[in-house]
Amino acid sequence: MTETPISSRDNSLFKRLKKLSESARARRGAQMTLLDGEHLLAAYLDAGGQPHTLVSASSFDVGRFRALAGRCPHAKTIVLTDALFAELTPVATPTGVLSEAAWLMPPPINATPLVLVLEDIQDPGNLGSMLRTGAAAGATLAVLSKGCHDPWSPKALRGGQGAQFVLPLECGVDIPAWCALFEGQSLALALGEDRSVFARDLTGPLAIIVGNEGGGLSHKVRAAATATVQIPMPGKMESLNASVALAIAMFETVRQRSG
Structure with a gap:
């Protein structure tokens, strides 16, 4: 050579x-x-x-x-x-x-839908980490809004550590329109809600929606979701990193489906 x-x-x-x-x-x-x-x-x-x-x-x-x-x-x-x-x-x-x-185009995954839906995630490392979490949790699809960072950028690929090669992606999606067509429950993760994600039945077809690192989810996306839920935080912090919040919800789904 x-x-x-x-x-x-x-x-x-x-x-x-x-x-x-x-x-x-x-x-x-x-x-x-x-x-x-x-x-x-x-x-x-x-x-x-x-x-x-x-x-x-x-x-x-x-x-x-x-x-x-x-x-x-x-x-x-x-x-x-x-x-x-x-x-x-x-x-x-x-x-x-x-x-x-x-680019690789992974085939559809034949399993109970578990979709991560990302609105305007702009940090490439965060985006890659979220895709990695989804792939590790057995997600069947990742849906990205037009405002998300490019999942195929070198920095997002480093964060994903191969997730983009195995997790089907839909990019540039109108999330409210997508939620209207999704045949399952769509849960928007947000602060200040009384309802806990841990109290939901996550065993059926499910989409977990996470918003921008700074601004959170838009009002349109929150309105389009089946419900808005939070992750209880008894400690003295106002919020979690968006990728961490997604990971908690994803692996609560894994726990419930494995039980």
Whole structure:
């Protein structure tokens, strides 16, 4: 295997990778993204994907890179100078490996519906963490409003740790309209409610709705939900992180369905 060295920002392949790292529009147009690190590449391969291009920083161990490339027989392999590689990576301390990969479209999951519905989640790390929680809890679908961050951005992928490869996604959704068509109960998580999520029967078809990190859920979405519920907090804090709140509700559903 021969790696192609690239040292110029004017290289057409580097320009393409740079657009994928920075632009949601470019990712949508190409249905492609960049996977940062060995773990995400392994998760992508385990889910049945094959990357188009493998990218190594010049300082990354050659033997490790070639071992990764051995699992990707059809991928083009390139080596970037450390400075160019740092322009593509989403983290301050680069992992040394990136993969240019097509979006995966997981098949529908045949199980009692458990849907996470996300309204205007704008922090990529939070979004990725929520998708990871949903996948871990056995969610059958993730529904994202138009105001959500791009789930295929490098930072959201790092937060998801492979969730996007196994959890079906619907993006750019009108959530009130979606709730009106959902054949099950939709529960909006919000503060200041008397009703506890722990008091609900969560064993049937269920959608759990979580809102923006700062503003919470919109009035339209709360009105469209079957009910608005809260997570009881006896301690002296006003709120929970949105991803934590989702995790509590998701795994309460797992507990009830496992009982």
